[in-house]
Amino acid sequence: MNINKENKKLLLIPAILSFIIASILVYKFTYPISWDVYYHIHMADLYMRQGLVFWDYETVAPTGRLIMYPPLFHILLGLFSKLSGLSLINLTRILQPLFSFLLIFVITYCGYKFSDNIITGVCTGFLGMFSFVTFNRSVICTPATIAIALSMLACLFFYQGIQYNNYSKILLSAILLGLICNLHMATSLMTMGVLGLYGLIQLCRSKFKIKHVLLFILVVSVVSLPWWTYVYMKYTLVFNSISGNSLLLTDFIFKYYGIICFVFTLLGFYKLLKEKEDKSLFLTVWALSLVLLSQITYLGVETVSIRILEVASYPLIIIAGIGFVYFINSLKSYKLKRVLIIILVVISICSTIMYVDSYTPDLLDEEDYNTTLFSQKIHVSIDPIGTILKPTIISSRFGNSQLAHDRQDIMTWFMKNSNNSFVVSEDSIMDTIIVCSSNSSVVYGGFTESIPGYVVDPVHIIENHSTSYELSDLGIDYILLRQNTTTPSYVQVEYTNQNYKICSIKI
16 A cells, blocks of 8 residues: 555544543643552652652651652653743643653554554554543553553564564664663563563564574663662662452453454454464564463462553554454445444544543642533443443542542642641542642552551551550651541541541640
């Protein structure tokens, strides 16, 4: 198929529409969606105040903890905040539609490159919008979003490098993988696994040259290892995996990925198996290796299935794009082909609008929207599964607006009244919000995988099993409780709202 430069501009359409739709979040809310973003705001603020440090005394107080999250995203976020003059919270809010543009464009581009077909690329982009799991990640301003985008490009260039014996593509893939290692640990490990498995297969088939293997390993090591090596040599690595949460593939398909996308994915696999090309092998290895990895929780290995399946959903959508075009090309009627493409575009746009409208940030300002722009009836008619079952991945949907207002109220109180205080919070989300917005230290503070064993147990403090002497020794100043929690005998209530009460320690 001959492709001119005018046609290639079509690849921008899904990304531009995603940007426009995601901008609704900026219009509706003062704060970004997702509780996860507040940890990254805290880390960016920490680097802005203290430079590149390796120990965080403001989380896991009073001892602090080794910073085990790669710093690249936080350094860049702090730099953009300095250059733009925007607060970190406002910057992450504004970046949400830009992140959506980036991720949807990358999956569109990969769909085009793996098929060498503009229509396949564009349809892949719209399927990426239509599937909740792929679009949801695109509007969350965290390192994982950029890491997944770079992971797709690293996989694409690695395949092209081996397929066409292209030295520069392999070099570019290695650089991208090195950057991912400095952005998001889990995504880097999954990407390494996919590339390592495919590389080993092609090495055994004598299609991957040893000199290219060595080049790839060398470049990845040079780009990725300096920070990790320093941390290991000076502090050793601390990574406590959180308890595994299994997710049946049927539940993932029904609630997160989408049945329609799944049908086209099966058609895509069928077409790939018919072709029996290296492209077929790579896409199959990429998608199925991650899907199988997500199910190791059933073997007793602790992991979070939904986060692995989230990464797996992107190659699955690329395959779905191939399957969709394979299906419409099997039709004899040109008019019917056009109608089906138009239907895909329309339902993708409508579904994406419903997804964006359904989000509720963890913080709401007084002037923010307390509800959806569209009625419940419209949501149910366009996105019945999402509206009824409310699937979420680190972002609340159809959330409690009063709770979000009360969280913002508590955050404001600590910004005005805390003076280097140490806070124990019953609500882990408030824990992270407090540390990122005030000069208070907290007992946890997000990113639970790096919580060390010596962390102060907040449960016995909240449940009235501590003493004033212990709290004094620890230096605890405030305890934040939910409104329905019994107030311990060693505290006095300083401030309340409908959902929380702030308590100070009795002297």
